[in-house]
Amino acid sequence: MQAAEEKDKVVHFYDQFAEKQEKTGINSRHLSILDKVKQAGLKSNHRILEVGCGIGTVSHLLASQVPQGKVLAVDISPESIEKAKQLWKKQSNLQFEVSDMSDFYKKGETFDFFVFPDVLEHIPVAQHAHLFANIQKHAHAESLVFVHIPAPRYLEWMIAHQPEKLQVIDQALDTAILVATLNQAGFYLDKMETYALFFEEKDYQYFVFRAKKPVQESTSRSKWAVGKERLRIRLKYGISS
Secondary structure (H helix, E strand, O other), X not given: OOHHHHHHHHHHHHHHHHHHHHHHOOOHHHHHHHHHHHHOOOOOOOEEEEEOOOOOHXXXXXXXXXXXXXXEEEEOOHHHHHHHHHHOOOOOOEEEEEOOXXXXXXXXXXXXXXXXXXXXXXXXXXXXXXXHHHHHOOOOOOOEXXXXXXXXXXXXXXXXXXXXXXXXXXXXXXHHXXXXXXXXXXXXXXXXXXXXXXXXXXXXXXXXXXXXXXXXXXXXXXXXXHHHHHHHHHHHHOOOO
């Protein structure tokens, strides 16, 4: 299938998917993403670029946390963006645009946070390097990239056993390749966690990447803090000497 035909297929799917998203509303996954973005260091004045926003459910939650900042949310689906504009029109710090990120460019504009809420698994891996090269153009020395995806092993199970629940493109992402792609784009892995949300088998995974910059200075932890941690481990495992 030609690239243009493949894109049209994806756009059509998500145009139709927009209605289902609206019926679902805010669920546990959306709230979990918000919580983990906040833990990663989101501040009230941050400027956020959200990629793959759908009808703006996560966008709305993020915008509520940055009253002095801004959220620009983009999606490949024109129907989803139109719904988002109507649903969240009262939030003045929230803007929506149709974009597949292939030619995204805002001259002179940078963002503090880039949020990918369960979207990378729907973008062909071959396009990831170009995608993050565009992200790099809009990053600064303190920028963070937050990526939330289905855990690869869980998604592989879904592909094998419940393919009817998958979207038009749904691929398990190799962690090593993802980290290498972000590294090539100028970001280093700061945190990664695989956790259980809807299933006990740890069905989701998230990453926090930070823009690479040289370490300017090193600050030693206090002897009290190091000693407290040492004591905690000794007590936990019954180590006496």
